[in-house]
Amino acid sequence: MTESDTRTTHFGFKTVEEDQKAGMVHGVFTRVANRYDIMNDVMSAGIHRLWKDAMMDWLAPRPGQKLLDVAGGTGDVSFRFLKRAPGAAATVLDMTESMLVEGRKRAEAESLAEQLSWVAGDAMALPFQDNTFDVYTISFGIRNVTRIQDALSEAYRVLKPGGRLMVLEFSQLPNPALQWAYDRYSFNVIPAMGQIVAGDRDSYQYLVESIRRFPDQETFAGMIRAAGFEQVKYRNLTMGVAALHSGWKI
Ligand SMILES: C[S@@+](CC[C@H](N)C(=O)[O-])C[C@H]1O[C@@H](n2cnc3c(N)ncnc32)[C@H](O)[C@@H]1O
Known part of the structure; x- marks a missing residue:
């Protein structure tokens, strides 16, 4: 490969x-794994x-459904799903073993261990057959994936026809003044708290x-449609600090 063939991406602002990106993301989550849940709170x-x-x-969630929770980390989303859907089963896939x-x-x-399986793997190359799951979730994970469009295509592939994708991710505030205030909080407070x-x-x-x-709500909705999903919709949470995107494999 020549130098001009080398494809680049971003790791934060770098x-x-x-x-190189997956290794760097893996490093971040390996370092924070044992404090991850407390730091989220x-x-x-x-919130x-x-x-x-x-x-x-x-x-x-409905009884008996099969969930794939990609970038599922310490299992927050899968636990909630299983508590609402008796007889359901969840697979948590994550590339960072220490999070699992x-x-x-x-x-x-x-006491949820029997309904769960834990798989080390990559969102961009899922180790599952086509048409396997009823529901695919990814919560605060897709932002970290090197090629987001590849991950969305994989989501489409492993969902059964009639299956549902739901993404929870940080997003952009439509109000510029609020975005400015939120940026001040994010850049000044969060790294200091992390320390x-x-x-x-x-x-x-x-x-x-x-x-x-990370792309804004409309741009990301377009990426989900480009992967083949239909009836793509989103809802802002806390004025757009985060957003939920939903799509269906019809
Ligand atoms: C912020 S945590 C989210 C954990 C959990 N879903 C939650 O909402 O609390 C992001 C997770 O994404 C995982 N991750 C990042 N890139 C990934 C990829 N390409 N494939 C699988 N997991 C990935 C990281 O290892 C990390 O555990």
């Missing part, structure tokens, strides 16, 4: 070679719990930069 003042509940309200280790401990504690609570400023600097780089 430009990196495409094949601290940084969002617990991420309300967003995940809103995701479940819109998704309306933390999730397994929580599953034991919540104090998790002893890791850089990982939280990456977090806020990656949020700012």
Whole structure:
């Protein structure tokens, strides 16, 4: 490969070679895994719990469904899904083993271990057959994936016809004054909190930069449609700090 063939992407505000990004993201989540859940509560003042509940309200899990929770980390979304859908089964896939280790401990504690499987893997090359799952979720994960469009195509492939995709991700505030205030909070407070609570400023600097780089609601909806999904809709959460996107494989 010549130098001009080298494809680049972004890691927060840095430009990196495409094949370096996954290793860097893996490094971030390996470092934060054992403080991940507490940091989520601290940084969002617990609001991420309300967003995940809103995701479940819109998704309306049904008994017996098979969920694939990609970039599922410590299992937050899968636990909520299983608690609402008796007899359902969930597969949590994540590329960072230490996040899955933390999730397994929580599953034991919540007596949900039997309905769960934990798989180390990449959202861009899912180790599952076509038409396997009823529901595909990805919560605060897609922003970290090197080629987002590839991950969306994989979501489409592994869903059964009639299956549903739901994405929870940080987004953009449509009001410029609020976006300005939110940026001040993000860039000044979150990395400092990361240093104090998790002893890791850089990982939280990456977090806020990656949020700012992620496409706005309409652009992301277009990417979901481009992967083949229909009836694509979105809902803003907390004025657009986060958004839920839904699509169907018809
Ligand atoms: C912010 S955490 C989200 C965890 C969980 N879904 C939640 O909402 O709390 C992001 C997760 O995405 C995972 N991840 C990033 N890129 C990935 C990829 N290409 N394939 C699979 N997992 C990935 C990371 O390892 C990390 O566990």
